[in-house]
Amino acid sequence: MKIIIIDDEPLARSIIKEYLQYHPDLELIAECNDGFEGVKAIQQIQPDLIFLDIQMPKINGFEMLELIEEPPAVIFTTAFDEYAIHAFESHAVDYLLKPFSRDRFEKAVSKWKQMNKTITPKDHLTPLLESVSNSPAEHHRVVVKLAGKIRIIPIDDIHYLEAADDYVKIHTKDGSFLKNKTMGHFETVLNKNQFVRTHRSFMVNVTEITRIDPYEKDNHLAILKSGGRVPVSKTGYVKLKSVLGL
Amino acid sequence: MARSPISVSKFRNSFFGWWLVWAVLHASLILNYGYSLNNAVIDSLVTNSLLLGACWIISNILRYYLPYSDRYLYVLIISVIFSLVVNALSKFILNLILTDISNTNYLIFLSNAYWLRLGISFLLIGCMAIICVLWYTQEEEQENRQRKNDAEKLSRDAELYKLRQQLQPHFLFNSLNSISALIGSNPSQARKMIHQLSDFLRTTLRKDEEQWVKMEEEMQSLELYLEIEKVRFGHRLSTSIMKDEGSMHMLIPPMLLQPVVENAIKFGLYDTTDAVTIHISVLRENDSLKVTVQNPYDPDTASPRHGTGFGLNSVKRRLYLLFARTDLVETSAKNQVFTTTIKIPNHENYHH
16 A cells, blocks of 8 residues: 655654554655645555645645545645534545544544545545635635646636636636636635626636627627637626626 | 712812801801890701701712703702701701790791791702712713723723734644654654743733733744744744844833744745745834844735735734834735834833
8 A cells, every 4th residue: 555645844744654654554655745746746656545734835735636636545634724624524534633643543544444445535535625625715826737737826817717618717817727627616716706707608807807898699798908808698797797886 | 889079088178168167157147137146056056057967968869869861950959859958947946946035036037037048058058969960970971981991901901812812723733743743753852842832832821911021032932933833844944033132122012023923934834835034133223123024935826915914914903902003014025025024112102
């Protein structure tokens, strides 16, 4: 069994390492300082289990997991995060609250060993990630991956969002990025006074709009500062007008 | 309950002084009309004792019951009733005492002067009643003011206390986790960290907002905090501290700088993946202290709201509550360095 520890604090990693000594079947392959290293290591090593801290530099543990197609089983470790703990409890994923005892560690490991036989990690991680990414704390950025590189997009840099099959295409000043989420997800997490769903497949950052032109029958086109054009449906136009205070 | 005016010695002395003058005047007036000294003294003593009693009762009635509206009508009615009672009683008592036949003339004089005596009693009692009303109104207002001040101070103290107490639970639990790890690998380092953490926690538990501390003490607790954080983050965190010796004996509110430094560490460490150096400088500028804290940040990912908001709001609020100024915390972001500047005015100029 291959194990990876991802935590930005060296001593926090060392205690897991110490507890792992009692499990010869669990082989610690890599230790990572942050989510970037974590993504790389997970792709290279394809571990069976990772120990993942939540509060880490640049991208947190949840954001890191979102970037991985087939996530491994995860035991979360965190010092204090009420919101995350609530999410763990409601999605039956095991977590360790720092500082944790060896007994507690053993419990988590044996729980994982049990679960490992029956369900795949994705089954319980997907709903967990969905619920934590709706947390208010995550609203100021979106983390995406492009050609193996991780990018953090501040919300204000987003011009508009476009539905593309199972993905959402995020258009920014630096080009566009795909994110494995639904329009509905972005509609719930983004600030409703800044982002308006103007169309079944489009959401626009209203601060980027320079003008709104009529376009065919009941439809309109929002013209952005960047030159982008975003379709506005009849109902979308009503929503847009109320946000803009027209 | 408000104090009665008679319980205040200054008022009591002048009241009895006036009463004596008034009693002497009363007696000499009657002497002037040609009645005997005996008559004059007895009349003056009886009437004025009754008036004194009436004043005392009125001051107590108004002390326990003072209506909010129509208080002057109430005073008028009370004064009329009391002057009627005083006059009736004085007439009755004098008639009882002065039974000798030689006093008949005097009793006739008394009965003739009824309306005049009633008027004078009314004026005196009315005066006393109005003085009491004014006195109690003022006492009540003073009490209300005091209560309001106390309540404001209490809530301000509570808020300040809360602002000071905003030590992140993250810090505490992560430090304990580091200690737990060190116990296995490096017990003496673990023990050292327990001592540092205890010393640091002790300084945060200091309750009294009034008790400002020397900058030197604040720096010691700040250095403890930084030492603990360095153990947690290992080589990623280093600090450089520059302090002007002249500033070390100046006074500052306790635990003011810790949240600023905590903010810088969080911002610096969680916004970059590189090693981070936090710069702290403490300078004396004229009569005030100027503390600057700098941390690196990534302008591409830190949104401006994110950058300035963070943990600095509590510091701003606290400085506002202490100094009623909003210009004491300044932040700037330049060349991937985020700078927080805090000015702390001289203790003497503000301390309440």
